[in-house]
Amino acid sequence: MANTLYLGIVGVGGVGTALLEQLGRLSNPPKLVLLSRSTKTLVAQTPSYSHSIPFEAWEIAAAAPSITTVDALAPEDTAAYLGSAPGRSILVDNTSDLTLAKAYPIFLKQGISVVTPNKKGFSADISLWNDIFASAADGNALVYHQATVGGSLPVLSTLRDLMATGDEIVKIEGVLSGTLSLLFDTFMPAIGKSDAKWSSLVAHALQIGFMEPDPRDDLNGMDFARKLTILARVAGLQVTGPESFPVTSLIPNELLSLPLSAEGIAQFMLELPNYDEDMEVAKLKAEEEGKVLRYIGSIDVSTGEIQVGMRHLDRDNPIANLKGSQIVSIYTKRYGANPLVLKGGGGGGEVTAMCVMSDLLKVMEGLA
């Protein structure tokens, strides 16, 4: 168990910084030999890789003995560098970069394990998904991406455990966007009433930093659809991609053509109140049934049917009263009518880093 493991970390934003801090507290951490941010990369001296980069802020790390600062490396070069280390190595990708994700197979084939919260690769074309896992098998490397679905909830590991032990997944339902969860919960609370206009709730969420900088990135449902794609693939479905199933966008049709610029965002927020009536109508329809309106995703594993959109739920449905949490209900053959439910606060840098760290610890155990 005393084999040295070599670690490369790409991305030093909120998640990367929190991860470095958590690594610094490990009693037996892997050896950090590559640390990369957008334009610069720190590397340890080859061919010995004998010095390691300290788990510190960039400037301190860069000044450590035998650590060199080079320009940003292409994914292939990062793979070649880690692949030449005198032991098993691990890539942690903290970016949301598709280019790097597309290169995972190159890493994996060389036996470099991959740990990442980056959804892009796993929700892109199914051929990349299949290539990733075939390459991992080829290279005898591990791939962990728990944080790509359900924030810090142990959704993927639980699902994989159920399947590895021969249970049959019947259906998966959930709310995989903390932002949309909070918006719908305040727009139409399960208990009590609210008169707040939809557009004013969106404006408020944007103001307090609870949405993506461009709110349309939350409202179009695509982030949710990407997570659902990953979940369905882990459940065994060969889903072509997040565009291959119906996703209800909460962006009014008339506003779809607004530019992606800051002006486009401002224009969108200015015009959104004109469409409040549509959301009021949707709310009223749910109310007439004595139910609440929620934005949820579902996967029917037997029919392969996947959808993301608004649905009417009973007020006592656990999904109806989330207050900004995410939730996933897994129905299986063994569990019957009483699904396995995982619920909890969403992401955030430190929590996501914890999830990455937990994956990393498993990979370290697996390679030890």
Added chain:
Amino acid sequence: MANTLYLGIVGVGGVGTALLEQLGRLSNPPKLVLLSRSTKTLVAQTPSYSHSIPFEAWEIAAAAPSITTVDALAPEDTAAYLGSAPGRSILVDNTSDLTLAKAYPIFLKQGISVVTPNKKGFSADISLWNDIFASAADGNALVYHQATVGGSLPVLSTLRDLMATGDEIVKIEGVLSGTLSLLFDTFMPAIGKSDAKWSSLVAHALQIGFMEPDPRDDLNGMDFARKLTILARVAGLQVTGPESFPVTSLIPNELLSLPLSAEGIAQFMLELPNYDEDMEVAKLKAEEEGKVLRYIGSIDVSTGEIQVGMRHLDRDNPIANLKGSQIVSIYTKRYGANPLVLKGGGGGGEVTAMCVMSDLLKVMEGLA
């Protein structure tokens, strides 16, 4: 990764039988070289251990080539046998036997990993707990006992993940008895009303096999307290044992002296209706507050305070509407006010076996 792993299974009841079936479906199972039930043990021929016991019913397994049937082995002999296998070995204990559990340190010191749903050892004296984990470290062996808490919910692994990544556990609350969950949920539903008497609900649950053969084993709260002890210990508290904190027994004081015999059970069920009034009063008190009565356990990690008993909960508290599920809410520093919640159906042989199997797969990965 091609090292052969040697497996010994003790206990071939509901869980053991389901586990054998699940093992039979693995593409790369460990080599079963010991299978033991109360009075008989099957072993593979030493010193080669080259034949394995098939994953089949006892009679078929016993008739396999080079498999010998011997009398029940003492734990020390089982450990000696597994310890002499020409590779790493694993003990799966499917019993609820304290004697075998007390011998875990003997196995672990010899490098034999332990996987078990048996609560007895982990909730007994704290010195055994400490001995188990110290022995595992000594012998470089693994101990997995996920199924001892929360049925098949990934409670312990999630808790350990949180702690391994440096989160601080603040508080844990939950319902760790599917039986008591169902009794209280039908006695005082979160939605709607019930006029059913407490004693008649107990009688019904007993009749449909949803309780232990002696219902007092559920009603005294000790099984719940044992699970809470394990949970608290994993959270880092050195809990002396399940008798070291307040546990409200649902057995009326006057009936405590009834014998443990079948006659005692019959007498207990006959007299229980005389105490329905007490439960009605408890129910009324909750109702006056607009709340519901539930039987829950809680661990305050900072003060070390642990308790199991009846509490008044808001009707919209997720714990209030379980319908026989178990639930655990984990409050941590990172999660803040929004706890991580795990909820799902209780145990049952096949589900418990799945949980054991999932642990076993992790041990196999760890030893490979």
